[in-house]
Amino acid sequence: MKTTPAAAAAPLALGLGCDRGTPATTIAQAIAEALAACGGALADVRAVASINLKADEAGLATVARDNGWTIVFHPASELAAVEVPNPSETVRRHTGTPSVSEAAALLAAGSDSRHLLVEKHKLRGPDGRNATVSIARIPA
DSSP states (O other): OOBOOOOTTOOEEEEEEEOTTOOHHHHHHHHHHHHHHHTOOGGGEEEEEEEGGGTTOHHHHHHHHHHTOOEEEEOHHHHHTSOOSSOOHHHHHHHSSSOSHHHHHHHHHTOOGGGEEEEEEEEEOTTSOEEEEEEEEOOO
16 A cells, blocks of 8 residues: 655545445455555545445444434446556446546545555454555646
């Protein structure tokens, strides 16, 4: 995971990915770790996005509700059009796009990979489910 320090109180965009059935606690922990890695805080988050395959994911919905966020869900074709530093053929086989979290963070931020602060933070929860978080700075 590559991280770049965030500017003080910079508005941030999160890109989220997870295994089917990942609990909210695992997703929230992954977000907290990724924010800590770049010096960001929950209060800095202004935009959150993921792939539309996750629109019914209970863990994502719970995390969004608990933080007062609205998650924007993008189709795989939109995410696939975003140039990212860490494309994955495994992710492409499962979702139809080589990136979920990085591409979603960049779309949410309305920026390119120069603004990516956390490229891809992965966490395997105690139940074996995975969450992935990428963070991009929203340009002024």
